[in-house]
Amino acid sequence: MAKRLTQQDIARMAGVSQATVSLVLNNRTDSGVRIAEDTRARVLEVIRRTGYVANPIARRLHDQRNRILGVFTYEAVFPSTRADFYQPFLEGIEEQAEAVGCDLLLFTSAKATGGKRRIFSDDSRIRLADGCVLLGRSIDRDDLAQLVAEAVPFVSIGRRDDAGGPVPHVGADYAAAVRDLVDRAVALGHREFAYVGAGTGAESSADRLRGFKEAVAAHGVHGVHVQFTGLGQLVEAGVTCVLAEEVSDGAALVLAARERGLSVPGDLSVLTLGAATRPAPDDVRLTGFHIPRREMGRRAVQALTEVLEHGTTPQELLACEFVEGTTLG
Amino acid sequence: MAKRLTQQDIARMAGVSQATVSLVLNNRTDSGVRIAEDTRARVLEVIRRTGYVANPIARRLHDQRNRILGVFTYEAVFPSTRADFYQPFLEGIEEQAEAVGCDLLLFTSAKATGGKRRIFSDDSRIRLADGCVLLGRSIDRDDLAQLVAEAVPFVSIGRRDDAGGPVPHVGADYAAAVRDLVDRAVALGHREFAYVGAGTGAESSADRLRGFKEAVAAHGVHGVHVQFTGLGQLVEAGVTCVLAEEVSDGAALVLAARERGLSVPGDLSVLTLGAATRPAPDDVRLTGFHIPRREMGRRAVQALTEVLEHGTTPQELLACEFVEGTTLG
DNA sequence: ACCCTGTAATAATTCGAATTAGCAGGTTGA
DNA sequence: TCAACCTGCTAATTCGAATTATTACAGGGT
Numbered sequence: 001m002a003k004r005l006t007q008q009d010i011a012r013m014a015g016v017s018q019a020t021v022s023l024v025l026n027n028r029t030d031s032g033v034r035i036a037e038d039t040r041a042r043v044l045e046v047i048r049r050t051g052y053v054a055n056p057i058a059r060r061l062h063d064q065r066n067r068i069l070g071v072f073t074y075e076a077v078f079p080s081t082r083a084d085f086y087q088p089f090l091e092g093i094e095e096q097a098e099a100v101g102c103d104l105l106l107f108t109s110a111k112a113t114g115g116k117r118r119i120f121s122d123d124s125r126i127r128l129a130d131g132c133v134l135l136g137r138s139i140d141r142d143d144l145a146q147l148v149a150e151a152v153p154f155v156s157i158g159r160r161d162d163a164g165g166p167v168p169h170v171g172a173d174y175a176a177a178v179r180d181l182v183d184r185a186v187a188l189g190h191r192e193f194a195y196v197g198a199g200t201g202a203e204s205s206a207d208r209l210r211g212f213k214e215a216v217a218a219h220g221v222h223g224v225h226v227q228f229t230g231l232g233q234l235v236e237a238g239v240t241c242v243l244a245e246e247v248s249d250g251a252a253l254v255l256a257a258r259e260r261g262l263s264v265p266g267d268l269s270v271l272t273l274g275a276a277t278r279p280a281p282d283d284v285r286l287t288g289f290h291i292p293r294r295e296m297g298r299r300a301v302q303a304l305t306e307v308l309e310h311g312t313t314p315q316e317l318l319a320c321e322f323v324e325g326t327t328l329g
Numbered sequence: 330m331a332k333r334l335t336q337q338d339i340a341r342m343a344g345v346s347q348a349t350v351s352l353v354l355n356n357r358t359d360s361g362v363r364i365a366e367d368t369r370a371r372v373l374e375v376i377r378r379t380g381y382v383a384n385p386i387a388r389r390l391h392d393q394r395n396r397i398l399g400v401f402t403y404e405a406v407f408p409s410t411r412a413d414f415y416q417p418f419l420e421g422i423e424e425q426a427e428a429v430g431c432d433l434l435l436f437t438s439a440k441a442t443g444g445k446r447r448i449f450s451d452d453s454r455i456r457l458a459d460g461c462v463l464l465g466r467s468i469d470r471d472d473l474a475q476l477v478a479e480a481v482p483f484v485s486i487g488r489r490d491d492a493g494g495p496v497p498h499v500g501a502d503y504a505a506a507v508r509d510l511v512d513r514a515v516a517l518g519h520r521e522f523a524y525v526g527a528g529t530g531a532e533s534s535a536d537r538l539r540g541f542k543e544a545v546a547a548h549g550v551h552g553v554h555v556q557f558t559g560l561g562q563l564v565e566a567g568v569t570c571v572l573a574e575e576v577s578d579g580a581a582l583v584l585a586a587r588e589r590g591l592s593v594p595g596d597l598s599v600l601t602l603g604a605a606t607r608p609a610p611d612d613v614r615l616t617g618f619h620i621p622r623r624e625m626g627r628r629a630v631q632a633l634t635e636v637l638e639h640g641t642t643p644q645e646l647l648a649c650e651f652v653e654g655t656t657l658g
Numbered sequence: 659a660c661c662c663t664g665t666a667a668t669a670a671t672t673c674g675a676a677t678t679a680g681c682a683g684g685t686t687g688a
Numbered sequence: 689t690c691a692a693c694c695t696g697c698t699a700a701t702t703c704g705a706a707t708t709a710t711t712a713c714a715g716g717g718t
Contacts, residue, residue: 077423393703
């Protein structure tokens with residue numbers, strides 16, 4: 001196998017020392033460093049001819065910059081079953097990475113222990129990159145705590161609770177988005193609400209449920225939370241407006257209601273809270289909100305840039321836009 | 330910010346040398362390396378207590394292997410408009426990269442000159458990776474020649490003509506796939522053929538046309554090649570079977586034929602040659618062949634592994650599977 | 659001849675871990 | 689009793705690039 005070129009090789013070809021090559025390469029003109037014009041030209045010519053690029057590993061060992069940003073996910077990002085979820089985020093990440101002139105490193109090598117990739121293993125590559133974007137519905141608490149503890153520069157996509165310290169993140173403001181939906185429903189006369197979904201576990205679920213509880217409390221209306229339920233129980237309880245965490249659950253409720261001869265939104269309104277993790281029928285145009293995934297990706301890379309430059313701990317929630325469907329009335 | 334622990338620190342705490350820590354850490358028991366049980370235990374205890382993890386950067390520097398594979402494309406890969414084309418390839422690439430324990434580096438930093446990224450620019454980052462997979466319908470001849478000349482380890486997805494030397498690639502055997510289609514049509518009685526499409530430029534186009542010409546010659550039937558054409562000219566010329574390089578062209582011909590009251594495949598057979606680079610109507614089930622994109626991605630990474638390990642120049646064409654549609658009779 | 663000032667380049671060191679050669683100190687065998 | 693041989697560990701070197709300290713040399717002034 002052809003060995004990779006080193007600065008030493010370039011130096012030999014140009015008839016100078018390794019140090020000189022480094023100085024020319026980094027265009028150092030500051031404090032007491034001088035290189036004669038023709039020497040500089042000679043070195044640059046060799047570099048151009050050979051296509052030499054500094055070994056990022058060695059470079060990173062010495063100082064802290066690769067212009068490589070890592071992207072960690074617990075699963076493969078490309079398989080089409082996941083594509084719908086990851087793609088908008090990645091689109092934004094790629095766009096912004098291109099804008100700031102960084103390459104993206106996908107940690108596909110993270111060895112799966114029990115099906116799921118791990119951030120930290122005996123051979124963690126996370127530090128190969130300058131910093132890292134974390135992507136996934138939920139992120140292992142221990143991993144998160146270790147990232148914070150070891151001061152790895154990273155930004156999570158999606159809000160995260162503290163893990164031994166504040167976790168830098170760019171998330172969607174689910175609480176506000178859900179409150180907005182309830183506000184609209186109340187304005188249309190609804191008084192009996194139900195929230196269908198986990199409402200716990202991942203922060204994204206908890207935030208939605210919190211928004212729901214805050215809104216019903218603020219309006220003094222009635223709201224119940226059930227993990228999952230049949231349509232019958234809801235109707236019996238007099239519920240007129242259902243908020244479904246999962247798009248597919250919402251769609252299922254609409255179909256079930258129609259089968260029973262109930263009109264949507266005449267007899268029952270159904271709102272979705274935007275998390276399409278499972279495929280859903282597309283003949284139902286649910287009312288809900290849009291999660292700005294692409295923008296979240298973009299902002300996450302921007303935030304990571306700030307972390308790297310200023311050592312800050314940015315936390316930001318982006319607004320979700322209301323989506324007019326046909327299931328609220 | 331707390332400085333990261335080093336082996337030197339661990340060594341100090343355990344009262345041994347840095348070398349001993351390294352030996353214990355890597356569990357080296359081979360050839361002449363021996364560590365007393367209690368010393369080993371003492372070191373391991375310190376490691377456990379401190380949660381020390383070896384710095385992967387330093388490790389890689391020594392190992393002369395980054396375990397990073399590059400993926401170069403002339404465009405962004407995530408935007409949904411490109412996704413249909415790139416995704417199956419990337420799916421295979423990611424799968425195999427994960428299998429061999431390598432990370433993937435997307436060259437998003439390649440500065441766009443006139444809309445298209447360039448492989449070689451002032452500060453080409455192509456050598457950041459151990460090797461590189463090239464992805465795209467057509468690849469700049471000069472770029473390719475330079476890659477070969479500079480002995481950059483790479484593999485192209487898609488067959489490529491020599492460029493100052495053989496170009497390592499994993500492609501689809503379009504010539505064979507097209508010959509197969511013609512064979513089937515001839516067996517069904519067709520004698521007058523037309524090939525619609527560029528048939529030149531990218532190797533993938535040229536290969537298809539070559540397969541077409543070889544097949545009609547072998548069967549002694551009549552075949553014409555036109556870059557693009559109206560349905561009228563084809564019918565006038567007595568053509569009974571059309572092979573369209575572009576899926577959308579094929580679909581358009583079918584629709585045009587139906588509008589004229591011609592039956593497909595009763596009066597005219599239409600075959601597609603698999604390259605869906607433009608969106609096509611999906612209410613026409615064209616007969617043609619399947620391009621094994623995912624498998625090509627997988628094999629490309631395998632081939633790259635061979636290049637890196639043995640310095641070979643693998644060239645491979647994968648078979649395309651016949652796809653039964655409703656437009657051949 | 660000597661000192662001084664620039665200028666242009668290099669030697670040497672650093673980063674953290676892996677590896678190799680080799681050194682003490684003890685045991686065995688002839 | 690002395691070479692041969694283990695055992696258990698460490699000093700020194702390596703990887704590639706960046707940086708600091710230093711040297712070599714030329715030319716000008718006194």
